[in-house]
Amino acid sequence: MPPPLPQADAIARALRPFTRPWRQSTATLLDIDATVDRFAEHRVLVPVLRTAPERWFDVVVVVDDAPTMAVWHDTITDFVRVLSLTGFFRAVHRWSLTDAAVKDHLGRSAVLADAVAMARVPQARRLILVVSDFASTAWRGPALWELVAAWARATPAALINPLPVRFWAHSGINLPTVRAMAVGPPGPTSSLRFKVPLRARLTDDSWLPVPALTLTPAALDRWARSIVRTDPEGCDAVLVPAHRVAPPLAPTTPGPAAEAFLRTAAAPAARLALMSAPFERFSLALLRLLQAKAVPEAEPADLAELLTSGLATIDDPLAANPVLTYRSAARNYSLDHVTANDVWTANQALSSFIATHPDVTPSMLALAHTPDGQEALPAELRPFAAATTETLRLLGMIPKESLAPTGNKALSNLGTQYGAGRRAFEEAVTQDRVETAEYPAYSPSDQPGREAEAEQAYRDAAAAGNTHALYNLGVLLASQPGREAEAEQAYRDAAAGNTHALFNLGNLLANQLGREAEAEQAYRDAAAAGDAKALKNLGALLSRQPGREAEAKQAYRDAAAGNTKALFNLGNLLAKPPGRETEAAQAYRDAAAGNTKALFNLGNLLANQPGREAEAEQALRAVAAGGDAKALKNLGALLSRQPGREAEAEQAFRDAAAAGSHRALNNLGNLLAKQPGREAEAEQIFRDAAAAGDARAQKNLTALLANQPGRDAEAEQAYRDAAGNTEASVDPGHTLADSERVLGPDHPNTLTSRNNLAGAYQAAGDVGRAIPLYEAALADSERVLGPDHPTTRAIRSNLDGAQST
Numbered sequence: 001m002p003p004p005l006p007q008a009d010a011i012a013r014a015l016r017p018f019t020r021p022w023r024q025s026t027a028t029l030l031d032i033d034a035t036v037d038r039f040a041e042h043r044v045l046v047p048v049l050r051t052a053p054e055r056w057f058d059v060v061v062v063v064d065d066a067p068t069m070a071v072w073h074d075t076i077t078d079f080v081r082v083l084s085l086t087g088f089f090r091a092v093h094r095w096s097l098t099d100a101a102v103k104d105h106l107g108r109s110a111v112l113a114d115a116v117a118m119a120r121v122p123q124a125r126r127l128i129l130v131v132s133d134f135a136s137t138a139w140r141g142p143a144l145w146e147l148v149a150a151w152a153r154a155t156p157a158a159l160i161n162p163l164p165v166r167f168w169a170h171s172g173i174n175l176p177t178v179r180a181m182a183v184g185p186p187g188p189t190s191s192l193r194f195k196v197p198l199r200a201r202l203t204d205d206s207w208l209p210v211p212a213l214t215l216t217p218a219a220l221d222r223w224a225r226s227i228v229r230t231d232p233e234g235c236d237a238v239l240v241p242a243h244r245v246a247p248p249l250a251p252t253t254p255g256p257a258a259e260a261f262l263r264t265a266a267a268p269a270a271r272l273a274l275m276s277a278p279f280e281r282f283s284l285a286l287l288r289l290l291q292a293k294a295v296p297e298a299e300p301a302d303l304a305e306l307l308t309s310g311l312a313t314i315d316d317p318l319a320a321n322p323v324l325t326y327r328s329a330a331r332n333y334s335l336d337h338v339t340a341n342d343v344w345t346a347n348q349a350l351s352s353f354i355a356t357h358p359d360v361t362p363s364m365l366a367l368a369h370t371p372d373g374q375e376a377l378p379a380e381l382r383p384f385a386a387a388t389t390e391t392l393r394l395l396g397m398i399p400k401e402s403l404a405p406t407g408n409k410a411l412s413n414l415g416t417q418y419g420a421g422r423r424a425f426e427e428a429v430t431q432d433r434v435e436t437a438e439y440p441a442y443s444p445s446d447q448p449g450r451e452a453e454a455e456q457a458y459r460d461a462a463a464a465g466n467t468h469a470l471y472n473l474g475v476l477l478a479s480q481p482g483r484e485a486e487a488e489q490a491y492r493d494a495a496a497g498n499t500h501a502l503f504n505l506g507n508l509l510a511n512q513l514g515r516e517a518e519a520e521q522a523y524r525d526a527a528a529a530g531d532a533k534a535l536k537n538l539g540a541l542l543s544r545q546p547g548r549e550a551e552a553k554q555a556y557r558d559a560a561a562g563n564t565k566a567l568f569n570l571g572n573l574l575a576k577p578p579g580r581e582t583e584a585a586q587a588y589r590d591a592a593a594g595n596t597k598a599l600f601n602l603g604n605l606l607a608n609q610p611g612r613e614a615e616a617e618q619a620l621r622a623v624a625a626g627g628d629a630k631a632l633k634n635l636g637a638l639l640s641r642q643p644g645r646e647a648e649a650e651q652a653f654r655d656a657a658a659a660g661s662h663r664a665l666n667n668l669g670n671l672l673a674k675q676p677g678r679e680a681e682a683e684q685i686f687r688d689a690a691a692a693g694d695a696r697a698q699k700n701l702t703a704l705l706a707n708q709p710g711r712d713a714e715a716e717q718a719y720r721d722a723a724g725n726t727e728a729s730v731d732p733g734h735t736l737a738d739s740e741r742v743l744g745p746d747h748p749n750t751l752t753s754r755n756n757l758a759g760a761y762q763a764a765g766d767v768g769r770a771i772p773l774y775e776a777a778l779a780d781s782e783r784v785l786g787p788d789h790p791t792t793r794a795i796r797s798n799l800d801g802a803q804s805t
Contacts (some may be wrong), residue, residue: 004074014221017228021053064132099138139172152189181234207239256626258330268298277334293349470494502526632656665689715760774799
């Protein structure tokens with residue numbers, strides 16, 4: 001696993017501005033050189049003292065004790081250690097914060113109302129860093145924010161959120177953001193200068209800027225330079241209100257919330273959610289185990305994303321190892337989408353842990369507990385045994401009669417341990433490829449170097465007449481490169497008594513060039529035996545063969561009776577050729593009852609058909625009701641094209657942005673920019689979207705600024721940002737005329753400034769003003785820098801582009 005604080009060295013360097021010494025130091029130290037000089041001159045040994053440099057601040061790291069912060073324990077510990085090791089501070093202390101009290105490093109507690117005095121020191125020389133993910137409900141009430149505001153008025157303070165910025169909108173720190181700047185020596189946070197955004201100015205007149213940072217070197221560097229060196233660039237801050245707090249989260253339905261989470265969460269977070277689904281109740285320790293053993297690419301932010309998703313409730317928030325209970329609807333939805341591979345991976349992670357645990361014997365690896373079993377089970381083993389049983393139930397593998405098979409069935413189980421899982425056959429299928437779901441082997445074959453033993457066990461069981469072992473042998477062989485022919489033979493031998501073998505045989509052949517006809521026959525044989533999934537894969541196979549689209553559609557239709565995914569694929573197939581939109585819409589409607597993706601595609605399909613906007617809106621609203629960001633964005637786009645519905649479109653875009661869609665922010669900016677008098681709001685929206693990495697929003701910001709008189713310099717800076725220019729930022733008051741006056745008309749920076757301003761005009765669509773600037777910049781650049789200089793070539797290319805517009 002990566003270290004808890006992977007950029008520790010860079011973070012230490014970012015804090016270097018805090019080496020600035022205290023300006024009124026009273027400490028002294030012996031000046032050896034001056035003492036020696038005085039002794040040499042007067043022959044009297046009198047120590048000469050001089051003022052000693054003294055660190056400016058001591059630091060108090062106030063850590064939120066909310067249950068969701070447990071995932072950040074190691075990260076915060078390393079951060080506090082870095083603060084201590086730098087030597088930049090007089091002292092470093094760690095305090096804890098709950099929704100009712102603050103406890104200092106000496107163990108003294110105080111209620112929130114009295115905690116301000118605990119942090120106050122003379123001359124505001126204490127730095128308060130509040131570390132939280134702001135996910136607890138306490139951050140949506142006034143008490144904690146009143147404490148933060150009181151600290152900010154008394155001393156320098158900052159908020160540190162270890163979560164990435166994209167999660168902040170769903171937490172208690174969802175407050176207006178500004179750029180705050182210091183105007184003098186370090187002092188209370190309340191002394192920072194800032195400009196209140198229009199939205200905040202309309203709702204509350206008393207705001208306090210508090211720097212809000214991520215735990216990254218870049219954010220810490222901007223903040224340190226701003227408050228210690230009064231860097232004019234400033235730092236990011238949130239406006240803490242005097243009386244209001246972040247609005248409460250809207251209630252969510254667990255099922256749609258789980259769907260939205262799995263569609264929008266980072267891949268490692270989604271895998272952790274699925275792997276924990278077999279457990280109705282699970283602890284943070286279990287999540288950490290799955291993270292370490294099964295999803296090693298997951299970072300603390302992924303674990304935190306799952307904990308703050310609302311998919312599970314925390315039973316005892318104050319416990320050292322919190323236990324979470326999966327919300328029933330969310331768990332059921334997750335169980336419907338977890339793959340057999342993930343189930344086995346999670347089970348193996350648990351098995352590996354149990355095998356190395358000093359209190360658990362290795363024999364537990366092959367034990368599943370049932371309440372009516374004949375053998376007593378030690379109490380300490382029941383949680384794992386229950387997990388194993390749930391895993392087996394999820395895979396459809398628990399034998400009803402016995403857990404101790406004998407004869408050739410035991411031989412088969414030696415290869416697969418418990419047999420084959422059905423869940424793999426329920427994995428999602430894309431319309432572009434044949435599903436290759438197979439029964440995975442949880443067996444010695446999962447242990448590197450033991451595939452040969454598993455193969456022998458399967459062959460022995462097959463020789464005793466176990467056709468299921470033949471099927472498992474095929475799965476094992478198909479996973480080994482170069483053994484496809486042997487796998488094919490095993491599947492064919494098993495096919496007489498196992499329709500799944502026919503299905504997998506079709507999958508194996510479908511991926512071999514020139515064997516499509518054989519794959520088709522295998523699928524048809526499996527379908528004739530009642531396997532609807534074979535019909536679906538047959539449709540996928542036929543859809544890739546020119547001229548067989550009609551047969552593919554028929555296969556999908558035949559599979560559709562028991563398979564909404566086949567209906568969904570049929571809709572996708574029909575939506576491609578022009579003229580089949582009505583049939584595609586009907587297929588999507590038929591699939592919509594069990595497939596929200598079909599409903600989403602239906603909305604998008606209808607939105608592009610004149611006169612069917614109302615139907616499209618209904619479909620998109622149905623999907624958007626579950627918090628789907630893409631559906632909300634597309635709904636906003638649909639409404640924005642209908643005169644008189646701008647307000648509804650605006651709300652849809654705002655909801656989509658709150659759900660994590662940066663593109664919706666850009667669309668919202670475009671909508672507001674077209675409404676007279678709302679240019680300032682549009683500008684702020686574009687800036688927010690650009691800060692989130694949306695290049696189109698940066699371009700739109702350039703166009704908006706270029707069309708406003710007197711804002712050429714800002715438009716030029718926006719153009720630089722859009723182009724990825726790494727030169728120093730342009731001061732808001734610095735114009736092309738200033739460059740020509742201060743640096744001269746032939747200075748390279750002046751030439752670049754002229755090119756950038758021309759680019760801003762071009763982005764705004766005003767090529768009439770852009771071309772003369774490009775021409776002047778090109779002529780001067782060729783004269784000063786030469787025709788082959790990179791700057792000259794870039795300006796020439798820009799001019800050609802503007803002239804061809």
